Amino acid sequence: xxxxxPAFRFAVNVTPKPGILDPQGKAxxxxxxHLGVTGVTGVxxxxxxxxxxxxxxxxxxxxxxxxxAGELLSNPLMEQxxxxxxxxxxxxxTAGVGG
Amino acid sequence: xxxxxPAFRFAVNVTPKPGILDPQGKAxxxxxxHLGVTGVTGVxxxxxxxxxxxxxxxxxxxxxxxxxAGELLSNPLMEQxxxxxxxxxxxxxTAGVGG
Numbered sequence: 001x002x003x004x005x006p007a008f009r010f011a012v013n014v015t016p017k018p019g020i021l022d023p024q025g026k027a028x029x030x031x032x033x034h035l036g037v038t039g040v041t042g043v044x045x046x047x048x049x050x051x052x053x054x055x056x057x058x059x060x061x062x063x064x065x066x067x068x069a070g071e072l073l074s075n076p077l078m079e080q081x082x083x084x085x086x087x088x089x090x091x092x093x094t095a096g097v098g099g
Numbered sequence: 100x101x102x103x104x105p106a107f108r109f110a111v112n113v114t115p116k117p118g119i120l121d122p123q124g125k126a127x128x129x130x131x132x133h134l135g136v137t138g139v140t141g142v143x144x145x146x147x148x149x150x151x152x153x154x155x156x157x158x159x160x161x162x163x164x165x166x167x168a169g170e171l172l173s174n175p176l177m178e179q180x181x182x183x184x185x186x187x188x189x190x191x192x193t194a195g196v197g198g
Contacts, residue, residue, distance in 0.1 A: 013147050039153035048112050048147040054138035
């Protein structure tokens with residue numbers, strides 16, 4: 001079935017929730033003046049996960065991504081996420097060896 | 100001067116270049132069947148850095164972000180980046196203690 005399903009590419013953007021300490025972002029922010037860059041504030045470092053989902057239609061694919069983003073790709077206590085559609089994807093080469 | 104400059108918020112999306120091995124993405128991909136999720140392929144894990152830049156106008160702010168993205172936030176040998184405008188930002192609270 002998945003051979004004929006269309007595929008959609010998404011990005012999941014995961015960032016620290018407002019108010020949650022972000023040491024990595026602070027480290028970047030503090031390093032900037034040493035590089036001669038000023039006027040940069042509010043640096044927050046998160047993750048971006050891009051993935052292709054085969055499903056019956058884009059709504060079904062998005063539901064899978066929403067589920068993954070909340071359950072696997074982010075920590076709901078400390079992080080928030082947003083899902084971004086990157087459009088239709090080429091058929092993934094998921095066929096096994098010798099397929 | 101920076102007190103009166105407008106501020107703009109951007110996101111820098113950093114992802115592994117095509118063809119570059121992404122063990123973290125592969126690990127996510129391999130864990131999905133154990134969670135009952137099928138049909139997900141091409142998982143790539145990167146970083147997303149959000150930041151606010153005070154500058155004369157948006158073009159000047161974007162130039163600063165482009166510079167940072169290429170020099171500090173990504174490794175040009177293994178990673179590619181894109182810059183996304185998140186619009187005008189609130190004036191940053193950069194005034195020091197007692198300001």
